[in-house]
Amino acid sequence: AQSVAQPEDQVNVAEGNPLTVKCTYSVSGNPYLFWYVQYPNRGLQFLLKYITGDNLVKGSYGFEAEFNKSQTSFHLKKPSALVSDSALYFCAVRDRMDSSYKLIFGSGTRLLVRP
């Protein structure tokens, strides 16, 4: 079955330190990979996506993610965290062969950046 795992319910980092939010997936073939962020009382905002090509993808707000095919991972990273980055982060994948264009989401990771 297709699935996405975000192994950490919460990640705590100090402002200015690097952050990593982990994501691994189990999808047949070569999926498309996405990261979304959800701020309190807001919808999901698109951060970045991996389709093909360079394994390091750069997105909004200074975030980047690294696609690792052998480890089936797509970890979200940022070199220097801001307090305003505190939010709920979702990893999602889409099976290239799925005609429904459905996104399969992980359970989410809450990022808390302390001043």
Add this chain to the structure above:
Amino acid sequence: EAQVTQNPRYLITVTGKKLTVTCSQNMNHEYMSWYRQDPGLGLRQIYYSMNVEVTDKGDVPEGYKVSRKEKRNFPLILESPSPNQTSLYFCASSRPGLAASTDTQYFGPGTRLTVL
């Protein structure tokens, strides 16, 4: 401003009372979809629509209906809501095309539904 809007944003209702959550997008997107978000489960697809008058079930369609009479609107209908439909609902849209699967889905602000 390009956006997906949902109404209402918050709704408390009682079991069995029919309700509709509206979704509208102004980006001329062909594809629209409904998801529900539950703690620890992420988002799961309820229904989707590839274009006007073309709809299909997602992973959790039981208890829901949709319609797509116009390109911009994709309402979610709960004919007889039950407490297990208490959730946060998101509408999304995108534009499938030659690079169909690569297109980004844009999400509305969400509708928090409580069924008593």
